[in-house]
Amino acid sequence: xxxxxxxxxxxxxxxxxxxxxxxxxxxxxxxxxxxxxxxxxxxxxxxxxxxxxxxxxxxxxxxxxxxxxxxxxxxxxxxxxxxxxxxxxxxxxxxxxxxxxxxxxxxxxxxxxxxxxxxxxxxxxxxxxxxxxxxxxxxxxxxxxxxxxxx
Numbered sequence: 001x002x003x004x005x006x007x008x009x010x011x012x013x014x015x016x017x018x019x020x021x022x023x024x025x026x027x028x029x030x031x032x033x034x035x036x037x038x039x040x041x042x043x044x045x046x047x048x049x050x051x052x053x054x055x056x057x058x059x060x061x062x063x064x065x066x067x068x069x070x071x072x073x074x075x076x077x078x079x080x081x082x083x084x085x086x087x088x089x090x091x092x093x094x095x096x097x098x099x100x101x102x103x104x105x106x107x108x109x110x111x112x113x114x115x116x117x118x119x120x121x122x123x124x125x126x127x128x129x130x131x132x133x134x135x136x137x138x139x140x141x142x143x144x145x146x147x148x149x150x151x
Contacts, residue, residue, distance in 0.1 A: 037066055094130045098123030101132055105150040109143045119150050
């Protein structure tokens with residue numbers, strides 16, 4: 001499953017978020033497996049020898065197998081939805097924490113390892129990583145060394 005999550009908060013407090021997933025592709029594959037199983041079972045019933053029909057225990061066993069397959073597919077789908085929900089919640093928590101840094105004086109290191117300090121004007125969340133914007137320089141939260149009140 002591919003999840004691209006981009007969100008941000010600027011100094012005005014505006015937020016933006018997008019989520020692109022390929023869950024439909026996963027559900028289509030699971031659906032094909034269930035349909036294939038049912039088609040195979042129907043073909044088996046239609047083409048059985050009337051003089052020697054399928055044993056009841058085999059039929060019950062195959063129906064139980066189909067039931068388990070359906071339950072596992074539903075459970076996998078529900079777990080995927082839970083994961084997406086937790087990811088979105090985690091992103092919002094990071095953005096909230098980052099929003100508290102807007103207007104604060106921050107010291108840290110930029111991408112080249114140079115020391116930088118200034119007032120945070122906005123924060124941005126890209127693929128689960130929070131960055132702060134100081135002037136025209138963007139630094140990731142793990143490169144922030146100090147945060148203090150400006151003024």
